[in-house]
Amino acid sequence: MSHALILLAHGSRDPRWKAPFESLADTLKDRRSTPLRMAYMELCEPSLEATVQELSESGITRADILPLFFAAGRHLREDVPGQITALGEAHPDIELTLLPPVGQHPAFVDALAGIIDERAGD
Amino acid sequence: MSHALILLAHGSRDPRWKAPFESLADTLKDRRSTPLRMAYMELCEPSLEATVQELSESGITRADILPLFFAAGRHLREDVPGQITALGEAHPDIELTLLPPVGQHPAFVDALAGIIDERAGD
Numbered sequence: 702m703s704h705a706l707i708l709l710a711h712g713s714r715d716p717r718w719k720a721p722f723e724s725l726a727d728t729l730k731d732r733r734s735t736p737l738r739m740a741y742m743e744l745c746e747p748s749l750e751a752t753v754q755e756l757s758e759s760g761i762t763r764a765d766i767l768p769l770f771f772a773a774g775r776h777l778r779e780d781v782p783g784q785i786t787a788l789g790e791a792h793p794d795i796e797l798t799l800l801p802p803v804g805q806h807p808a809f810v811d812a813l814a815g816i817i818d819e820r821a822g823d
Numbered sequence: 824m825s826h827a828l829i830l831l832a833h834g835s836r837d838p839r840w841k842a843p844f845e846s847l848a849d850t851l852k853d854r855r856s857t858p859l860r861m862a863y864m865e866l867c868e869p870s871l872e873a874t875v876q877e878l879s880e881s882g883i884t885r886a887d888i889l890p891l892f893f894a895a896g897r898h899l900r901e902d903v904p905g906q907i908t909a910l911g912e913a914h915p916d917i918e919l920t921l922l923p924p925v926g927q928h929p930a931f932v933d934a935l936a937g938i939i940d941e942r943a944g945d
Contacts, residue, residue: 708939713896721894721926729936767939769893772843774835803938804843812934814851816925817830817889 705736705756705764709749711776712741719745722769736761742776749784757792764797771804827858827878827886831871833898834863841867844891858883864898864906871906879914886919893926 708729710722719741726739736759740752747755749766756764766785768777777799785797803809830851832844841863848861858881862874869877871888878886888907890899899921907919925931 706939710893713894715896715900717900718894718896721932725932725935728932729939732936732940769935771832771891771893772835772840774837774840778837778839803935806938808934808938808941810843810847810850812930813847813891813925814854816928816930817828817851818854819930 703735703761703763705738705761706733707738707740707749707752707756707764707766708769709740709742709766709781710745710769712744714744725769740766742781749781750788753788753792753795753797757795762795764795765800766797767800768802770802773802773805777802825857825883825885827860827883828855829860829862829871829874829878829886829888830891831862831864831888831903832867832891834866836866847891862888864903871903872910875910875914875917875919879917884917886917887922888919889922890924892924895924895927899924 708722708726713719722739726737730737736756738747738752738756740747740749742749753764766781768781770777782799785799789795789797830844830848835841844861848859852859858878860869860874860878862869862871864871875886888903890903892899904921907921911917911919
């Protein structure tokens with residue numbers, strides 16, 4: 702089984718918004734032996750659809766989708782699951798799994814707390 | 824000089840979206856001796872306007888605004904600076920400073936990388 706990871710970010714009309722995500726993905730790609738892709742929900746390329754199609758065509762049979770979101774709102778509870786269901790029907794050869802957003806991870810909250818203490822002083 | 828910190832998040836139509844931010848703010852409040860507030864750019868309460876007014880009325884003379892955003896797009900480059908300029912004119916007794924978004928901090932990127940390694944395996 703060939704396994705990939707898709708990092709999913711929201712997307713923005715501002716072309717500069719993408720830069721930190723692309724930079725994060727580049728850093729992580731160097732550390733991983735399996736395919737990692739950065740994809741965007743809207744307003745930026747590549748889309749989740751294009752990314753799943755590309756992975757599927759290159760023989761990947763399983764992709765986990767990790768949302769780079771602080772919290773789950775309508776996008777992650779409704780839009781993205783709907784998109785993933787449709788993608789699963791269009792590409793039955795690839796198994797897609799939506800992971801919880803990174804913002805729900807305790808290490809994420811700890812990192813935020815540390816940054817806030819450092820940035821803001823007291 | 825009386826100093827406060829405002830954590831600024833985007834806001835969402837989904838009422839459940841706020842919970843992790845409120846929980847983060849509650850955790851941090853316990854660790855700090857100066858006022859800390861959670862505020863939202865749109866769609867959630869309290870707004871940045873209401874928060875600045877409340878702090879100003881309680882005698883705070885300086886507030887740093889830390890955006891809980893992954894990256895700076897139109898919101899942080901245009902909307903929020905415009906809002907802060909208008910708030911500064913409406914409340915000349917409080918000095919407002921917009922900090923860079925947490926997503927630009929190296930510790931944030933490190934935390935993300937660690938979570939991705941852990942969540943996704945390899």
